[in-house]
Amino acid sequence: MANIVVLVKYVPDATGDRTFTSDNTVDRVGVDGLLSELDEYAVEEALKVVEAGDGEVTVLTVGPEQAADAVRKALQIGAHKGVHVLDDAIAGSDAAATSLVLAKAIEKIADYDIVMTGLASTDGAMSVVPAMLAERLGLPQLTFASELTIEGDTIRIRRDGDAATETIEASGKMVVSVTDQINEPRYPSFKGIMAAKKKPVETWSIADLGIEASQVGTAAAWTKVLSFEPRPPRTAGEIVTDEGDGGTKLAEYLASKKFV
């Protein structure tokens, strides 16, 4: 028996134009968005776990009105129920505040064994929320799982680093984050799309979670984005014409850039 809470994030479509609000945070309201692709791996892994045993998958999102799309997509893929924390006060929250909201929401869900997440969000790309969450919930964390096996209430994961591969395990309740190597996420099916319409989704405000407005949002953020600018476009590059001395010219170029 494993009930799993999967964190899903609604992110701006990476193929669309990205815009920012006046406080330099990513505009999440005025743009096309979708369920973060990296979270699809977490949804898939959670579904595989409950399908192999039993239990239910609850997807949890914190975000504006449209973030409901991320919940709906996860329900269409196969998750059983959804929770959406929706509150104007949350806008502009940093990772620390977001982890607070998530932790309180998970405590309110109460009946869970595993909290599963993707390896990062495709917009913020910080990868810190799972660790913060584990700290707030007082749970062990198994992060960056590229393989996962369950024995009883013990979970063992493989964690691939640059130089070494670790095998780690933990027992009892825990936070697990999975990479994009762990599985191949399924598509929703037509049946899943129809079934999702009837699945329960609860919407909670921060008051429902016992959080004060002053604990979240831009004002509570530990860091502030002062400015941003797009990386300058790549320059055309330098063409070396080989007049018998191409090798020398290349070497000179590399030396001038301190590559050799």
Added chain:
Amino acid sequence: MGRSLTMSRRDIDFCLYEWLDVTSLLDRPRFAEHGRETLDAVLELSETLAVEHFAPLNRDADTHEPYVGDDGRVVTLPALAKALQAYSESGLPSSTFDEGVGGMQLPFTVHQAATSFFQAASIGAFAYPFLAQGNANLVAAHGTPEQVETYARPIVEGRWYGTMCLSEPQAGSSLSDITTRAEPQDDGTWRLTGTKMWISGGDHELSENIVHLVLARTPGAPAGVKGVSLFIVPKVLVEDDGSLGGRNDVSLVGLNHKMGYRATTNTLLNFGEGAHQPGGRAGAVGHLVGEENRGLTYMFHMMNEARVSVGAGAMALGYTGFLHSLAYAEERTQGRPVGDKDPAAPPVPLTRHADVRRMLLAQKSYVEGGLGLILYCARLVDEEQTATSDDDRRRAHALLELLTPIAKSWPSQWCVTANDLAIQVLGGAGYTRDFPVEQLYRDNRLNPIHEGTHGIQALDLLGRKVLGDGGRGLGELLAVVRATVARAEEVGGETAAHGIALAAAVERLERTTQHVAAAAADDAELALANATPYLEATGHLVVAWVWLEQVLAAAGKEGAFYDGKRAAARYFYAFEVPSIITRLDLVASLDRTTLDLDPGVL
């Protein structure tokens, strides 16, 4: 998703929700389980599957056409089987079917829109489920409950494919000349003998069974179309419990090597030649669908949907070609604007040149007009089945009957022209296999040929639908167009001007039709001699109407998308609408050039 080169989801949403008000269908009992979110999810799923599974195999399937291996089995690309499996697993094959056979009762309009992603991504690969759906549709409508369970359900579930076996080597356009025979057996089954030509998906290893729907003659059947019956002939025999038995006597004579659509096998099949011997003897085991001698009637019953869907394929190929050529023209730089004599000035993008803009606008007006035409006709299919009053259902039926030959032929003609222009926009690059536009053109070139040639559609429109119907369908069309003209008049400005041009064309079509009808009373051959210009004039008129409707749907809305609608409509009215009158002039003159010709002088 960002800008996709497969189809424009934005345009599809515009047609479905801002123009055709598809959500209003959801109040009807048949569609009650659906909501905007399920429609959107089906469109999104279709685009994802099309882009991730079908588009990537399209070129490979073209350069590696299917072949017959040493063991006599057809070999196709592994990626093809994988894409088709993803489609089957999605449940999309069941989209429009009744709940009773495991269907999802999706509005046909939305199904057609969703399907266009697959047709644009790889029309050849998508042909297998496409043909199977048409096949199961027919069995579901006219088969016995056992036939539906045994032969339609596995297709609805995405496990089997199916074919339509009409054509024979000597009988293509003229189905009254088919010679395949069916003999009744004591056990109630039939045995078929004969040869079928051009059968798409006629053999392959992509599914464990193939359900052939075969037209054949029974002993003593009357000559001509009234003596043709319809049979279910499975490739592998099905036992009473639904399990698969031995091979039926259907054998592959060979594959045809085609210009395009190469992912689809196209076959010459022999029925009953004795290659396999069910029950110890030659003869393909078949099951009669409905009554004897009514085969063509059943086929025609499903013809409207089938032909609209073929037109949809032509439109989708044109559409994706347009998007590819536009993307190229925005990137590629060449030359300087007329009047800019400075050779040191940087070259401009192709889109800066008036003639390239002409080619892009022409494509845009054909493919977006085609999408509008197809989705409007698909909406009529839904209307015909689910409208709340008998009157509305009858009206939808009359309009759909009239518009079907146009929905089939117009995109098959003008979206092929769009593909031709897409090649032209790319210049030399367009003529190479490094870019997809040449393949799109070759693929699309089939569409004016199969499912009733262009010329046969013209005879269907003028002979059967207009002259044969006492003008009911045409009367409905003229009323619909005139109502739009009246709305355009209220808006004023350019929209009203389009309306005036359209009203003049409508007027001319009405008079020309009366004139031809009068002539037909004396000389039917003369009246039908210029059926093709009549079809083409009427087709352009209908698409001009689609454009006026879309301009009205965009009225008062700002932004590049809506400006694009207005620009394409402006193009269509300036460059294309005048040709309606020229074509109708020719028809009205009862020109005898083709009739009086001595073929010996050709």
